[in-house]
Amino acid sequence: MTMAPEPGNGHALPHTPTLADLAREAGTSRSTASRALSGRGYVSPDARVRLMAAAERLGYVPNASARTLKQRRSNVVGVIVSDLGNQFYAQLAAGIEQVLRERGYHMVIVGDNSDATEELTAARTFLAMHAPGVIITPDAPDATGFLLRRGLPVVEVDRRMSEHPCDAVVIDNVRGGRMAVEHLLALGHTRIAHLGVHTEFTSDAGRLEGYRQAHAAAGVPVDERLVLRVALHDETVAERITGLLARESPTAIFAANNILAMQAWRAIRARALSLPDEVSLVGFDDVQWMEMVTPAITVVDQPTFELGRRAAALLLRRLEEPVSAPTVELLQPSLLVRASTAPPRL
């Protein structure tokens, strides 16, 4: 039997109440208090009421770290995105957060800057926190592999690093790319430039694949000089796009993400080309400005917020039944035809 926890120092320090305090107040044991507050196990209505009242009176707040330590699992999901400042990832995070919060979980979010080392560091942190699972937009397969090996469920979102089999939620990028290019081909374009990021991601590769498939289906050969693949943090993208416009004079451009679409748009402006008379433009990932500029931009829209919601839902499902086979959800993009696309000038 230990003594009451009150330390003897004069000025009443605001001791944060614990289950032991509640138990003392309500005249029960700590065990009963624990059961009443956590809701599992038998507690008489009488004791429950007394304990709840005591909790209210003392302003009891359960200690999450003690709970996590004991249960070996926290309710804080780890989330890794490339760049919180980018609208796409912010929207994704918002979707994830909404679902997690609905279901009593929380989210600790880390922005690697598409840096594999940062990603691994974050993974270690999530392991240290005993996160129940992790949602990641992977830049390299390392973090996912590390986490899976340590037994943490991982959901890859927006793109896949196929190395390890794990849950994923992605857009049908091939189809999206195909839709964009089919639209341009149908308008009569045959010199269609492709602007994409050169990475290992399934997303960028998929959009390019869609570009090729559409060409193949239409029997139009792909001129490889029209396919521009830029590095992730390339500072010279603007010049390269301008160079492509000058050198190859494509009649249409398919820009495979919102950043590249903006850069293409600026390059078109800078060269004072008329949109869509001299060159058509299709973007990927509908963001606010695309609908507001004149002419409005035709774009392959993806359900970004929903992508986040699904990723979170998939993770939570995995937490409930840990053993089933990995699921890959494929969300469908849609083509929004606006005013930036028209038949090529003769």
Added chain:
Amino acid sequence: MTMAPEPGNGHALPHTPTLADLAREAGTSRSTASRALSGRGYVSPDARVRLMAAAERLGYVPNASARTLKQRRSNVVGVIVSDLGNQFYAQLAAGIEQVLRERGYHMVIVGDNSDATEELTAARTFLAMHAPGVIITPDAPDATGFLLRRGLPVVEVDRRMSEHPCDAVVIDNVRGGRMAVEHLLALGHTRIAHLGVHTEFTSDAGRLEGYRQAHAAAGVPVDERLVLRVALHDETVAERITGLLARESPTAIFAANNILAMQAWRAIRARALSLPDEVSLVGFDDVQWMEMVTPAITVVDQPTFELGRRAAALLLRRLEEPVSAPTVELLQPSLLVRASTAPPRL
């Protein structure tokens, strides 16, 4: 003396290594292992090396919840914003996250939907997690008060709920509002509409105050019919703006945030008014589209990312010296004059 922690079940379950395992590997006590890994207290170079090697070999990852439980403080800062999906808050969060990560902290972020109840729930959660502090864009004074009473440092960012004295980082909203309206007055406008949100926030009130100050300084009386204050989740904002344009025919509009600026812009379009010939428009908070549309929008720019950085830095400072008086940092907005403002038509 307790037995080794290996449970006898056949298939070697991947027991996550603890300090006790490291100690056994390196032939030291748990105490020494703890000192070596946490870096405080005496450890011989010899023992340190052995322990580090053991940690590496076993893939040791410290248990954050055990550490938090013992130290009664985690390294996960709580962040509450109104809406992660809004570019402004996302940018803010990105700034906060960057600084926290640089300094070894992490961020658990919650989006209340400008709902005081959600806010309080989040505050409780952060208390439960033993977060070292909280950064909040407050919608009501309750959450801040609750946290301060329980001894948690709070930094209010973007706006202040003045009730309790606490650290804050805000924009000089009065000055921003004044700059916008002075610009319009200087162009010769006298019928300037003000579009703002009707809240208790210091931010919106400040911008309106700036609007009034500019008028007073110029000796131009304010026509109260031109001052529109909409509720936070008002669905009829578009109609109300349209109504204002029709009824009062202002020659200029000052929209006090990026959402209202967009709605004003749409309303102007919908009425087929010529921008800036028939009506001028000034926004607040420069977001991407404002510079891309034609004509580009004149706007009071605020350093959003920096706002987040400062808030995080202020919180970390407070953690180091908890007793000093509350600090309020005031960041300066700047006016970006573009093409949406011109002298009124005669």
Added chain:
DNA sequence: AGCCAATGTGGTTACGTTCCCACACTGGCG
């Protein structure tokens, strides 16, 4: 009458870390 399931309860231990304390050994100093 005996038994068992359902309903409640409390004691005890373990989760993995940190921190306080005790202790051991050195060397230098009064």
Added chain:
DNA sequence: CGCCAGTGTGGGAACGTAACCACATTGGCT
């Protein structure tokens, strides 16, 4: 020669919770 500061180590007790187990009391059943 005794003492103390500096260096280094280990034992043990928390931190607050959940979970396991033992146990007590019912009531209804065979």
